[in-house]
Amino acid sequence: DAGVIQSPRHEVTEMGQEVTLRCKPISGHNSLFWYRQTMMRGLELLIYFNNNVPIDDSGMPEDRFSAKMPNASFSTLKIQPSEPRDSAVYFCASSEGRFRAFFGQGTRLTVV
Amino acid sequence: TQLLEQSPQFLSIQEGENLTVYCNSSSVFSSLQWYRQEPGEGPVLLVTVVTGGEVKKLKRLTFQFGDARKDSSLHITAAQPGDTGLYLCAGERWGGGFKTIFGAGTRLFVKA
Numbered sequence: 124d125a126g127v128i129q130s131p132r133h134e135v136t137e138m139g140q141e142v143t144l145r146c147k148p149i150s151g152h153n154s155l156f157w158y159r160q161t162m163m164r165g166l167e168l169l170i171y172f173n174n175n176v177p178i179d180d181s182g183m184p185e186d187r188f189s190a191k192m193p194n195a196s197f198s199t200l201k202i203q204p205s206e207p208r209d210s211a212v213y214f215c216a217s218s219e220g221r222f223r224a225f226f227g228q229g230t231r232l233t234v235v
Numbered sequence: 236t237q238l239l240e241q242s243p244q245f246l247s248i249q250e251g252e253n254l255t256v257y258c259n260s261s262s263v264f265s266s267l268q269w270y271r272q273e274p275g276e277g278p279v280l281l282v283t284v285v286t287g288g289e290v291k292k293l294k295r296l297t298f299q300f301g302d303a304r305k306d307s308s309l310h311i312t313a314a315q316p317g318d319t320g321l322y323l324c325a326g327e328r329w330g331g332g333f334k335t336i337f338g339a340g341t342r343l344f345v346k347a
Contacts, residue, residue, distance in 0.1 A: 165340055178330070
């Protein structure tokens with residue numbers, strides 16, 4: 124099993140540019156989560172999907188953030204326009220039911 | 236404000252010492268999970284506790300879920316340098332689907 128795959132691993136972009144982060148969950152998992160991790164705020168849940176449907180997006184910080192899951196094997200998190208304060212490590216995780224989430228290696232985003 | 240408060244935030248100890256990390260909340264959780272994260276990687280699940288008062292052991296690690304399912308502790312016996320890492324507690328709550336919320340973490344450094 125390849126695990127949760129995120130791309131890119133690192134992204135450096137200029138303020139105002141659009142950023143798209145990608146995630147391929149583990150095959151067969153029905154829940155997908157997007158988290159953001161910073162030193163100041165720790166690991167924050169942004170949004171989660173169940174069976175490709177967004178269930179709770181209350182953690183999405185602003186309208187500049189959007190997430191989609193067009194099918195069971197792919198999800199994107201988009202930031203448009205990006206700002207320096209969006210710099211963080213963004214993790215995608217998937218799970219089959221409850222009790223255990225498998226995390227990807229994360230995308231380190233730097234907005235300059 | 237963190238829904239799950241972890242203490243201490245940082246801990247530096249000598250190899251062979253014992254330690255306890257705490258995870259507290261005013262909210263009740265369906266289950267509580269402990270993860271360990273190493274630099275450049277995503278969190279990896281160590282254990283899930285579900286029943287109030289439940290105790291689980293994983294080699295030198297002992298996990299306990301509070302009777303009221305609002306808090307948990309992680310005790311490490313005879314710590315080793317390989318235990319170094321960020322320890323995260325995470326509570327599971329129902330919100331249209333089960334979502335997992337993380338504490339800020341305890342960063343442990345074990346010196347040889």
